[in-house]
Amino acid sequence: MKSYLIKDTTKEERIALIKEWIPDEDGIGDSGMDLWDMYDDYIKGVREISEINASLVNEFVMQDE
Numbered sequence: 001m002k003s004y005l006i007k008d009t010t011k012e013e014r015i016a017l018i019k020e021w022i023p024d025e026d027g028i029g030d031s032g033m034d035l036w037d038m039y040d041d042y043i044k045g046v047r048e049i050s051e052i053n054a055s056l057v058n059e060f061v062m063q064d065e
Helices: 011-021 040-044 049-064
Strands: none
Touching: 011 040, 040 049
16 A cells, blocks of 8 residues: 655645545535645645644534534
8 A cells, every 4th residue: 555645745746636535526616725735734745634634524523612
């Protein structure tokens, strides 16, 4: 299995990976969420996918309280 860590990928590989994960019809409709914006830090090599996902979970939990 190929590593998706920033240190093991190029920017082009990270873009291709996100394209693979996000289908043309991403199912979020008019929610105002932009999945490309969410994973921008990963594409740029700033934060790992796991860090982004963890921050999203924390954000949604905080909004529910």
